[in-house]
Amino acid sequence: MSDQDPTIVAGQRLLGVVPGKPAVGDRKELKEEDPVMVWPHLLVRHAVAALVVLFIVLLLGLAFDAPLRAIADPTNTPNPEKAPWYFAALQELLSHFHPLVAGVLVPTAIILGLAALPYIDRNPVISPRARRVARTTFTVFLVVWIALTLVGFAFRGANWGWVWPWQEWHGEL
Numbered sequence: 795m796s797d798q799d800p801t802i803v804a805g806q807r808l809l810g811v812v813p814g815k816p817a818v819g820d821r822k823e824l825k826e827e828d829p830v831m832v833w834p835h836l837l838v839r840h841a842v843a844a845l846v847v848l849f850i851v852l853l854l855g856l857a858f859d860a861p862l863r864a865i866a867d868p869t870n871t872p873n874p875e876k877a878p879w880y881f882a883a884l885q886e887l888l889s890h891f892h893p894l895v896a897g898v899l900v901p902t903a904i905i906l907g908l909a910a911l912p913y914i915d916r917n918p919v920i921s922p923r924a925r926r927v928a929r930t931t932f933t934v935f936l937v938v939w940i941a942l943t944l945v946g947f948a949f950r951g952a953n954w955g956w957v958w959p960w961q962e963w964h965g966e967l
Contacts (some may be wrong), residue, residue: 811871873952882946883939889954906936 887896915927951957
């Protein structure tokens with residue numbers, strides 16, 4: 795038994811680490827500014843951050859009541875029936891324009907415009923300060939979309955009429 799190679803077990807050879815030169819290129823010397831390994835350094839930090847956020851959400855969920863409405867009744871639609879907040883801007887557009895325009899043409903134009911933006915602003919400098927066209931276009935788009943979302947979500951009342959947030963109204967008018 796002692797005269798056999800210890801790395802061979804039952805006809806199989808175990809993988810071993812052999813010191814030497816790499817097959818291609820030179821060995822890289824580690825420096826202080828080199829990145830660290832993902833495990834455990836990065837993943838442990840992400841796990842701790844996720845647990846902290848989960849704990850904060852749990853505390854908020856226990857501290858504040860979030861009552862549900864009554865069970866959905868298909869024969870009685872509440873007035874106003876609002877889309878979720880992420881579709882409130884689209885619903886606001888639908889209240890002002892024809893559904894083909896607000897539901898198809900405007901979103902398609904937004905997507906195509908944002909996709910074409912790198913081809914329109916052809917400045918080779920990557921810095922945001924030098925990309926004035928892209929920065930301005932995206933800022934205008936973001937401000938308009940946030941404004942439409944706020945109007946559709948917070949300022950619309952019965953029959954999709956304008957209601958100030960501090961004004962009291964009772965669903966059905």
